[in-house]
Amino acid sequence: MADNSAARPGRRNNRHSSDERSSQHERPSRDEHPCRNKRHSRDEHPGRSRRYEAVRHYLLFAAAWTRVAWQYRASVLLLAVGQFLATGLDIAVIGVLFTRVPHLAGFGLAEVGFLFGTSCTAFAVSNMFFGTLERVGERIRDGSLDVMLVRPAGLLVQVATDGFSPRRLGGIVQGVGVLALSLAGLDVPWTPGRVLLVATMIICGVGIFSAVWIAGAAFQFAVEQAAEAMNAVTYGGSFLTQYPMSIYGRDGMRLLTFLVPLAFLNWQPALYVLGKPDPLGLPSVFRFASPLVAAVLLTLAAVAWRAGLRHYRSTGS
C-alpha cells in the first residue's frame, strides 16, 4: 500500500520525450501491426503448447531479470527488507487497534490475522508475478511497448517480467509469517476439508489478484494515466480484504460479493474455515465458489487485455 498515491513528476516527464518520438515515428496500419502478425503465426500452434511457451518464457525472463537484480545484492536485500516492513505496517496498525478493542465485528486478533495473512500472501505472490503490469501506461508513453511487440514472445509475459525482482519476496515472507502465526492462534478443529480450503483460497486469491492486475493494465490502454486509479483496486483490494467484510455494512458486502467479487478472495472461504455464519445469509455453496470466481475473473481479464491490445495505436495519438 506504500505506493498508493505517489505522484512522481519524473515519470510524467517521459511524456515529452514520447511525444517527440511519435512525431518521427510512423504508426503501423491496422493490418501490418506487429502484434497481429505475431498472433496469426501463434494461432497455428495448439493451445496447450502456446501456454507452455508462455510459462517457459516467463521463467526465462524472470530468471534473467533476477540475475540482473542480483548484481546489486545489497540493494535487493534492503529493498526486500523494506517490502517486508511496509507490509508489516498494516499488521502493526491492526495490532494497535487490538490494544483498544477485543474484537473487530466479532473477529478476534487471530481471526483478523488469518484474513490478513491469506489476503497478504495472495497479494504478494500476484504482485511478484504481475505487479509490474501497473507500468503499462508508462511503457505506452515512452514507446518501449512497441519494442516488446516486435519480439517473438507474448506481450503480457514480457511486461509482467520486465524489471522482475526478488525484492517482492519480502512481502510474501510477511504474509506467510502472519498466516502461520494466526493458524497457530486459531481455535478451530483442523479437518481435511478446512486444510484443503485454506490452500485453495490462497491459490484462488493469487488468481483473483492476478486478474485484477491484468484487467487494470488493460484499462491503461484506454486511459494511459490511469495507473493510480489501478492502485485503488490492487492495493485497495488487498487492504480491504485484510479485515472482516462485515465492517463494510450489508450494502458494502453485497457490492463486494456481486459487483466487485473480492468477497471470494478470502472472506467467503474464511467463514467456513473459522466456522462463522454469513451475515448476508448467502447459501453455503458460496464458501466454496472461489475457484469458479477466480476462473471467470481471469477469463474476463484475458479478454480485456486482448481488447486493449487490439485498440492499441502506439504512443502520441
Added chain:
Amino acid sequence: MRGGVGTYLAVARYSARRYAGYRAATVAGAFTNTVFGIIRAYVLLQVWHQRPGLGGYDTSGVVTFVFLGQGLITSMALFGGGIDLPERIRSGAVAMDMARPVGFQTWWLADDAGRAAVQLLTRGLPPTLVAALLFDLRLPTPASPAAAAGTASAAGVWDAAGVWGLFAVSVVLGFLVSFGLRYLIALTTFWLLDQRGLESAYTLFTVFFSGISMPLTIMPGVLRDLAEALPFAAMMQIPADVLLGNRTGASLVAAIAFQVGWAVALLAAGRALTAHATRKLVVQGG
C-alpha cells in the same frame, strides 16, 4: 538570501502550472485516495462504535480525521517525492541550478510550494467532498460545536473562520516540515547518488507516524510519546486536530510551537547541508 520574492513567486507559479496538467492522472489519484479513505473510515468506525470518544474523537470526528489525512497525502508528499532534485544531481544538471543567482534551497522550496498548493486543491478537495456525501463529517461551520457556538451567530461565524485560519497556518507549517525533511533526503543524493533507500524509510515513518493510518492519540504508552515527538506528527495529525477543534488554548500554542520548532530545525539543517553539498560538487567537478 539572493533573488527577490517575485522570482520565487514565479518559480512557484510555473511549478503549480506544471502540476495542474495531467488531469486524468489527478482524477485517478484522487479516486484512489477516496477509496482508501472509505475503507479506513469503515475500519476505524468499527473501533469507535465499541469505544466512543477514544483518543478524543467522536465517530464523525474520526471519519473527518481519516479523510483529512487522505486529502493531505499528496500535498504533504507523505509518500515521498515532489522534489526533482535527486534526478538533477545524478544527471549533473544541478550545476545549472547552483549557477543561478538565487538561493538554492529557497528555489526548491518555491518549486515544491507550487506543487503542494495545486495538489491541496486537486487532490485534497475531491476525497473530502465525496466523504461529505457518504459520511457525517465534523467540519467547523458557524453552527457546529467545534466552533464553540451552538447557533449561527456573528460570533459563531468568526469562531469558524478562526478555526479555518488556524488550520491554514498549521497546514503551511506542516508543509514546511515535510519540505525540510524531503529536501535533506534529496540532498543526500550528492553523497549516496541514490536517495531511494532513505525515501522509502521516510514513507514507512509517515505511514505509521503522521496519523494517516490512525490517530496517534490511540497508540499505547511509549509508542504514542515517540509518535508525538517525531516531525511526522506535524504533517497531518496536528493540522487535523486543529481543524477538529481538539487543540485549544495552551495545547494549541504547544502544537503550533512544535510545528515551528521542527520547521526551523529542518530548514536550518538543510541550509547547512546545502553549503556542504556545494563544496562537494566543486570537488567532484575537479
